[in-house]
Amino acid sequence: MLHVPGWPRHRAGQHVDVRLTSEDGYRAQRSYSIASAPEERRVALTVERLDDGEVSPYLTDEVTLGDRLELRGPIGGYFVWEANQASPPLLLVGGGSGVVPLMAMIRHRRASGSRVPARLLYSARSVDDVIYRQELERLAALGDGMTVYLTLTRAQPAGWRGFARRVDQEMLHEVAWPVQESPLTFVCGPTAFVEAAAGTLVELGYDAGSIRTERFGPTGR
Amino acid sequence: MAFVSRGFKGRRERAEDASRLPPGQHLVRDFPVLSAGPTPHTPLAEWSFTITGEVEPERRWTWEEFRRLPSQTVTRDIHCVTGWSRLDTSWTGVSVDVLMEGVETAAEYVLAFSDGGYTTNLPLEDLLDGRAWVAFAYGGEPLAPEHGGPARLLVPHLYLWKSAKWVRGLSLRLDDQPGFWESNGYHAYGDPWREQRYWGD
Numbered sequence: 294m295l296h297v298p299g300w301p302r303h304r305a306g307q308h309v310d311v312r313l314t315s316e317d318g319y320r321a322q323r324s325y326s327i328a329s330a331p332e333e334r335r336v337a338l339t340v341e342r343l344d345d346g347e348v349s350p351y352l353t354d355e356v357t358l359g360d361r362l363e364l365r366g367p368i369g370g371y372f373v374w375e376a377n378q379a380s381p382p383l384l385l386v387g388g389g390s391g392v393v394p395l396m397a398m399i400r401h402r403r404a405s406g407s408r409v410p411a412r413l414l415y416s417a418r419s420v421d422d423v424i425y426r427q428e429l430e431r432l433a434a435l436g437d438g439m440t441v442y443l444t445l446t447r448a449q450p451a452g453w454r455g456f457a458r459r460v461d462q463e464m465l466h467e468v469a470w471p472v473q474e475s476p477l478t479f480v481c482g483p484t485a486f487v488e489a490a491a492g493t494l495v496e497l498g499y500d501a502g503s504i505r506t507e508r509f510g511p512t513g514r
Numbered sequence: 515m516a517f518v519s520r521g522f523k524g525r526r527e528r529a530e531d532a533s534r535l536p537p538g539q540h541l542v543r544d545f546p547v548l549s550a551g552p553t554p555h556t557p558l559a560e561w562s563f564t565i566t567g568e569v570e571p572e573r574r575w576t577w578e579e580f581r582r583l584p585s586q587t588v589t590r591d592i593h594c595v596t597g598w599s600r601l602d603t604s605w606t607g608v609s610v611d612v613l614m615e616g617v618e619t620a621a622e623y624v625l626a627f628s629d630g631g632y633t634t635n636l637p638l639e640d641l642l643d644g645r646a647w648v649a650f651a652y653g654g655e656p657l658a659p660e661h662g663g664p665a666r667l668l669v670p671h672l673y674l675w676k677s678a679k680w681v682r683g684l685s686l687r688l689d690d691q692p693g694f695w696e697s698n699g700y701h702a703y704g705d706p707w708r709e710q711r712y713w714g715d
Binding site: 310312313314315316318319320321322323324347351355360361362363365368369370371372484487488491492494495501502504505506507508509 | 516517518519520521522523524525526537538540546547548549550551552553554596597630631660694695697698699712
């Protein structure tokens with residue numbers, strides 16, 4: 294959670310570049326999605342720690358309250374969603390920490406009082422890997438048109454009633470809005486996840502031009 | 515006093531690698547994929563490559579005709595605006611010089627266009643004199659769809675979003691019209707060595 298003096302209002306789905314500089318002037322820079330809604334006063338980043346990473350272990354293990362970070366942003370003008378009356382239904386498909394920019398959209402929807410119907414399909418390995426779990430449960434329980442579908446691909450707790458496999462055609466067919474409702478779709482996650490999910494949506498007949506993707510993966514190797 | 519991140523040491527690349535990294539870039543050994551939408555899958559029988567716009571008549575190759583053009587294999591470093599770079603990547607493709615041979619045009623700019631609606635703009639001179647290719651193989655293998663196959667533009671001296679995946683042609687233009695990312699916050703030219711990532715850089 295960052296306090297950024299002079300922060301211009303961002304758009305849900307945008308990212309920032311974080312630049313770290315060592316005492317001898319060495320620099321490293323990475324991009325992180327913004328998790329907070331534009332309406333929030335502070336800027337929240339959700340950083341997944343990569344064991345062999347250069348920047349994420351510093352951000353997750355070393356940085357403490359009161360430290361200062363050098364940021365560039367907000368950046369990006371395509372993988373963004375703005376709540377307005379004319380919005381078509383929203384379909385959000387996230388894999389792993391790919392849920393972060395989608396969370397900014399969900400929070401923006403809530404903070405702006407939008408009633409645009411929205412569905413989130415979120416794939417995680419296990420229930421402990423589900424980021425924002427309690428907040429998602431709270432939001433889904435509000436009954437304001439937001440539905441959350443979870444799929445746990447590796448381990449499921451006893452009595453699990455959600456999906457328990459990788460995102461596939463049958464699952465997307467069940468979760469996604471009917472093709473004729475022309476949903477606006479955002480897919481974010483690791484490359485293989487996005488290739489599969491976005492490709493399957495096209496096969497199901499959704500307009501490729503209304504499917505926006507953001508792919509990432511640990512790129513430290 | 516420059517900004518210092520308390521307690522940050524970082525990881526250093528070998529000096530000979532570091533000297534090949536533009537500012538703000540880090541080395542990766544995998545090949546990340548970044549695309550704005552689903553991967554198109556155009557059958558080769560329907561594929562063509564067109565040079566259009568300020569050219570008369572326009573030029574067009576089917577896949578078979580395109581593959582009969584002389585090609586070359588080049589080894590280049592590539593730099594993505596999201597911060598990763600790869601060194602010594604090997605590509606096979608047709609030089610844009612070959613495609614433009616004999617073309618007389620007043621155009622100074624190009625808008626490259628792709629399956630899926632992607633576009634990117636470049637000065638024409640950046641595509642000539644052995645600096646750009648329409649690549650169809652990577653590491654000696656046919657270019658995978660998620661990396662832009664069957665063919666992508668390769669302009670390694672600019673950030674990689676200029677190397678349009680799934681490229682289907684070049685539109686020669688008198689004026690510089692912003693492409694997809696160039697209309698969405700990214701720099702019009704995109705020189706990694708001058709760190710031209712975003713608007714205002």
